[in-house]
Amino acid sequence: MKPLLSTRLSLIALLVLLGAWPARAETINDVLDRSQQLQLESFELAAPDGREAQILQQSFNELLKALAMNGQAELHVIVGPTIAETLNGHALVANARLADAPEQVRLFVLAHELGHVSLNHWRQMGLLFQKWVPGEIDARRPIEPQLNERMGRDAARLANQQEFEADAFAGRVLTKLRPASYNPQGVFMYLGAQNDTVTHPSTQRRLAALRWQADLLKPQP
Template sequence: MLIGVALAASSARGEDITQVLERSQNVRLERLSPAPVESERAQKVRDSFDRLVHTLGLEGAAELRVVRGDTVAETLRGRVVIANEGMGDWPEEGRLFVLAHELGHVALAHWSQMGVMYQKWVPGSVTADQTDPVAGRLGREASALAYQQEYEADAFALRTLEGLGVQRDAVFSALMRLGASKDTATHPGTHRRLAALRATQSP
């Protein structure tokens, strides 16, 4: 969810920080390569997504776009869930976990939360005079919030799958099958995520 602020363009347009964030995510969406409509793998992803949306009562709140490329899954603009076509080859628990994680971002209004945090640090039109003095502190707070949101989305996904009758161990195995990842500015590594998940209480 963290992005680089395009200061020159934003200043010229008189944009506020939420408009800059929105524009950045629109650019991300435009660069993604859609999976073919007739793809059987993509249809499996859509079926899993529809099942979750119906179960969670999120009809109309989230939109799915199945893509090709390097992106595995992410949520853009607070409601557009991006999922790779390759997820159609995964075991069902893994696919459901990742999709439920992304729907957690939607259901928990994480995009709005991030926007509020950015507005606190960068009120009004975005200019270098505003952003340069606070860049370090803003980056740290944004990273901390992003970590919190990732843990919350994981917990949301775990509770959702348990509600569907999936055992906890199967969920943990699904996360481990995604491969080990290290901490980044926006995402805790696999070890941290598993530890946080194991500490999550059953519904």
């Protein structure tokens, strides 16, 4: 459930150090898109005809239909430590272990990632980086440390905001699809508590935002 901001930035430096920068001119968004594709290709896929993949695909299809988002996103069921994330604005990565999670957890995680797609979060992040690094990148002239720090600070703020927005999106979806069983605290208790990070608010802050949203969505007497 993360955009992997730090991975993007480190990959830019890594590509320069390894001499992997292509001969053609590239923008910062070209590099970020390529790094996301490399990340996607690095995952180990679960068996597509396995039980876990089928369960996740069924939940994913239900959400696509409810949200009228057919064709806007694709699902990749993986194995490994990553729970879920969205890459290049449309490729959803979800861990096969989610097939054994309670349904509300599975739906929330997938809906959260679809929120990143629906709300154009990848495009927003690209525009932010483009503001700091306009035009083409010269591999012989690395990004200045001070510029990189300021860019990273702005990107971290945006990433945190996007997590709140994706949570709110998922909360609205589950409130409509599973009004009797949706419990934000139950979702995050299952996923485990996390502290604030560069790209993600803490579990406590995310839960507080979801409770506030749930109060707003309650029918008025």
